[in-house]
Amino acid sequence: MTEIPAIMSPERFSALAAAYGAAMETWPAPERQAGRVFALTPQGQLILRQAGRLDSVLAGIGGHWCIRFDKDRLGSGSAASAVGSVSRQSPARRSRSDKLEALLSGSGTHAR
Numbered sequence: 001m002t003e004i005p006a007i008m009s010p011e012r013f014s015a016l017a018a019a020y021g022a023a024m025e026t027w028p029a030p031e032r033q034a035g036r037v038f039a040l041t042p043q044g045q046l047i048l049r050q051a052g053r054l055d056s057v058l059a060g061i062g063g064h065w066c067i068r069f070d071k072d073r074l075g076s077g078s079a080a081s082a083v084g085s086v087s088r089q090s091p092a093r094r095s096r097s098d099k100l101e102a103l104l105s106g107s108g109t110h111a112r
Helices: 011-018 031-040 042-059 071-076 096-105
Strands: 064-070 083-090
Touching: 011 031, 011 042, 011 096, 042 096
Parallel strands: none
Antiparallel strands: 064 083
């Protein structure tokens, strides 16, 4: 007898795509089959395209760049003059959430 996969909600599918990316082989094993079924829907395809674009950006970070802002110069009117230093962090493997934090924070506090 064929096993019917569990039905996945759009919210759950979106949360998994956000956490693990568009490549469903990186998702938790119990979630994959239902995810593959939901991925066939127009909403699932849209969510995976969006996650795939973020995956591409995060893949480009690699060891990630860290931009540290000079808080004393932030009010100077020029974004370029606000940058205090840009440094390459170690190429240690980083999780998707670590890379996303690095991309969004710009504070350097994420470097470990």
